[in-house]
Amino acid sequence: MIENTFGINIIPDNDSGRLLALKRYRIMDTPSEASFDNIADLCTKIFKVPISLISLVDAERVFFKANVGMGKVKEANRGKSLCALAVLDPEVTIFEDALKEPCLIANPNVAGEFGLRFYAGAPLITYDGFLIGTLCIIDQQPRVFSKEEEIILKGLATAVMDQIELRLSALEEIGKQQTTNEELIQQKEEVQSINEELTVINEELNESRQNLQVLNENLKKSEKRFRELIEQAPVAISIYSGEELIIEAANARMLDLLGRTAEIIGQPLLKARPELITHPYLQVIRGVLGSGKDHMGLAVKAPVLRLGKVVERYYDVNYRAIKDEWGKVTGVIAVGIDVSEKIASSLRETEMAEELAVMNEELLATNEDLISSKDYLMLINEHLNKSESRFRGILQQATAGIMVCYGKALIIESVNDMMLTIISKSKDIIQRPFADAMPELKGQPFLKLLDDVYTSGLTYIANETKAIVNRNGELVEGYFNISYQAIKSDNELITGILIVATDVTQQVASKKAVQKAEDMLRFSIEAANIGTFIINQTTRVMVASPRLKEIFGYYPDEEMPYDAAVVQISEEHRERVVASVEAAFEKGEDYFLEYSLIGFHDQQLRWVRAVGKLNQYTADGEMYFSGAIIDITEQKQDEQRKNDFIAMVSHELKTPLTSLKGYLQILEQKAKKAQESSAILMHDKASTQVKRMISMINGFLNVSRLDSGKIHIAKECFNMTSLFKEADEEACSTISTHQVVFSQIESAMLNADRDKIGQVINNFISNAVKYSPSGSLVIVNSKIIGRQLLVEVKDQGRGIKPEDKDKLFDRFYRVVNDDVISGFGIGLYLCAEIIERHEGEIGVESKFGEGSTFWFSLPIYEN
Structure with a gap:
């Protein structure tokens, strides 16, 4: 609810x-x-x-x-x-x-x-x-x-x-793809059944070879015609059989695609194509042979021979298992399409439809030959009629639209249901000229393309072609993969055209949506005035956006290699930036840095914030480091102006405070002589507030000096025993509300700035008193761990919330408490900077409600 x-x-x-x-x-x-x-x-x-x-x-x-x-x-x-x-x-x-x-x-x-x-x-x-x-x-x-x-x-x-x-x-x-796979499996079973029936026909023809000599001649002509149609197929086809993947057949397109001759037929695949020994798709073919599960790949990169050299090309491939009547896998049929120039949408439905159309034509020719035989051929004719009927059924179930037209006028001879769905027509268009049946195509290029194919005999294939089609009486825009292939007779005369079409309107819409998303993301990046880059992990070749070139002082149309960009980074930051990029390449670490650079042409000093990460493998098998860079020069200048202002105000405030402190000391002496207890009490409170103000002003000055690099670390060798003693004495004289105990103290020699290390200890003690109940214990410990001296200050306060713990040492960060007024958030920040400049470590251990332990460690001085 x-x-x-x-x-x-x-x-x-x-x-x-x-x-x-x-x-x-x-x-x-x-x-x-x-x-x-x-x-x-x-x-x-x-x-x-x-x-x-x-x-x-x-x-x-x-x-x-x-x-x-x-x-x-x-x-x-x-x-x-x-x-x-x-x-x-x-x-x-x-x-x-x-x-x-x-x-x-x-x-x-x-x-x-x-x-x-x-x-x-x-x-x-x-x-x-x-x-x-x-x-x-x-x-x-x-x-x-x-x-x-x-x-x-x-x-x-x-x-x-x-x-x-x-x-x-x-x-x-994905849902549609699963449905398509089920249809292909059903079609494959149909083809297998047809192959079994043709085997029976072949046995009967052998027994009657004396009486059917004339028929055999006709069948040879039909077989020749069938093979010629296969050779004219607009796709590359090969058949591999047995465990050694013997090349049983390969048409001319496949031989040309592989850069081989017919000599490879009969050879094992690896002997014919040794360049495949390391290619992943060799295992894919063996996987199809072993499992019987078909495989389709889009835009697969594979090595082939071109003019005696092995080159990389891209192909759409389809590997299908060939099974015998008992379901045992005996081989693999491979169909490939070269899509190197333009990676097209999958043509597996088209290939299946073309194969079915060729087989259907062969059955029609065979049927005509068998009809000329007499009563002795009735049984054979009956079998062929069944096969023809089955192939027509497969043709109707094909997932691609198929249409056969004959003659110069392109009279529609046959059309499957899928094609009727694509063009929104009924079977009434059969025996009508194509132009009359499709009046909406007038004014579009398709009628002329069909005429050119009929005249020249050259196959026309186009992918994602836009066409205006009739859908339920309304002209709409659609996108289609189409193939126009001339049908030739034995004497090479063109008798018609085979039209195959697949509706890819939805896929094109999806691509446009992807492009729109990419354009919107690009707009967002440009609106944010962000420069972007991509660096190849292997070659270190960098592609930079115009905005990034502008930030580095280059012209938008000017080349900016990675090495040149590195040179523009200020010398004090350059090594750190390069190391971070290399760590991203080698370890996959995220990249987040701020650094300064000098513009190449304009020689301007700029501050930038850079983020990036290592991307996954792309289609070319490489990894890329990509990221973005934002110009934060104005922000840095604002911070510098703020620090200058703080330093100026702090210096101006110190002068009247010094005078005020002197007047208070005079008043203290007079009050003590007059033995005025109330005046002495008021003096003590005023002195405490003056000390607090001086401490805050010194803190602001130190922050300003840190940012400008002017804070001085004066190292000397000293024993920590004396520093602990001074801190103990100061705590006893200035802290009356808590018990500060120096317990379990181990001392060591340090080479450090004695005053600033004392400042860190006093700050830890002051915070412990400030954030713990009155009368509670504050315990100071120290111990030697290896070559480090560890100093700890424990309190019995309320502890630190998890969300505050990681930010305590950030500049100006203030912990929000209900009953304690927070400071300005510079004390712990200064402590962290001091310890860091001594090559030490600093931290806090705390559980909310159970107190805190602040600690730092420094290297021990060794002669």
Whole structure:
């Protein structure tokens, strides 16, 4: 049940229709997918937010298809999720500060521990206008969301919706493919049955060879005609038999495709084509031979001979098992189409239809010959009639449209049901001229192409050809794979044309949808002013976008090799950047860096943020490192101006504070002489506040010096015993609310900046006192571990929440507490910088509610 925490109606009027639209995509409760996770990850980097979600809003819950930054959470209650509000409006829903929104104050995500402050959600809108979910970004800090950012988020949401549509198209295509495979298996069984009957006919013809000499001559002519039709087939065909894959047959197209002669017929496949010994499809052929399961491959790269050299070409291939009457696999028939120039859609239905058409023509010719025989041939004629009927049945069941036309006028002789479906006609078109039966083709190129094929005898094949066809009385646009092949007589005269067509309108629409998604993603990247690159793992050849070239100071149409780009990186960052790229190539590590560079032509200093990752293998078998680079020069300049301002203000504040401290010391002396206890008490409190202010100002100055590289580390050799003693004495004199105990102290010689290491220890003790109950213990320990000295400060405070633990040492990060006022978030940051510059380590161990242990380790000095 929906638990509404917004105080408003979150159910749109069309919710029932919206839920049906969501259901048709079959995406709820599905595992994560890289195509969606990558877009969500890209959102966090573009908008610099910690959380990005792709959500789908169901009847009572919100399912997260992609989740970056929210842990393992997979769903939420619809009544509590802000995504339920985002599907009420087709525009982007934006809450820049949730605490200022009356409808969100009671929401647990806003009022609870999560502390949501900023939310922006762009709805996922289906092609028929339903809002089924959102692409949203979330932050725990208020933000200002510009109009340009809103446009980018909306564009990325459109890319997400395109991915959902493509996913549905892929699921539907898989279903159709399964149906097609079942039809091919049924057709194969039919062909096997026909082969068995032809075997019986052949035995009877042998017993009657004396009386059927004339018939045999006719049959030889028919066989010759049949082989000629096979040779004229527009596809390459070969047959392999036995465990050694003996090449039993191969037509001229196959020999030409392989770059071989007829001498290979009768040889084992590996002897005839030794270049296949390492090719994966040799195992595929053996797999078909062993399992009896057919295999089809699209755009398969394979080595072939061309002018005596082995070259790589691309083919659509279909391997089908040949079985005997007991179902035992005896060989494999291979059909191949060279698609190197243009990788076309699968032509396996066309190949099957052409094979069936040729076999049907042969049966017709054989039937005519047998009819001329007398009573002795009646039984044979009956068998052939059955075979012919069966082949016509197979022809009708073919998944490709097939039509046979004869004569110059192209009179339609036969047409199967699939072709009638494609052209939306009935069988009344048989015995009519093709042009009269298809008046909608007038003005289109197809009638002239048919005439050219009839005149020249050259086969015409086209893929994804656009045609205007009649569908139920309405002219519509469709896309088709078509083949026009001349039918020739024994004396090579053209007698007609075999037309084969496959409707690929849906596949073309899917490709266009993919292109649209790619264009939208490209637009989003360009709108975000991001430069992109791709680097080949093997060759290190880099392809850079025009924006990336501009960032590196190159002209848009100018070449920018990888080595040249590396040279433009500032020398102090260059080695680190190259090492990170190599780590991505060798270990698959993610790449996230900030560095400066000098423009090639303009010699301008720029700061950039770069992200990237190693992509999976592509069709060419290579791996690529791809990524994006954003110009953050203005942001860096703003930070520098801020640091300069902090340094200036801090210096100006130190002068009056120094004077104030001096006046307080004079007042202290006078109060003590006058023995005014209240004045002394007020002096102590004022001095404490002055010390605190001086400490904060020094912290800001140190941050500014760190950023500008001016902080000085003055190393000297000293024994930690003296430093621990000083820290103990200072704690005893300044801390009266807690017990600070130096327990289990092991000392060692260090080569370090003594004052700054003392500053780290005092900061740890000060924080322990600040965040633990009055009267509790603060314990300082030290011990030697290997060649490191480990220093620990333990308190009995409330501990640290998991979400704060990894950010404690970040600059200006403040832990939110109900009963303690946080500082400015620079103390622990300075401690971390000091320890890092001493080549040490720093960290914290804590469990919320059970206290904390802050620690650092430094290398021991060895003579």
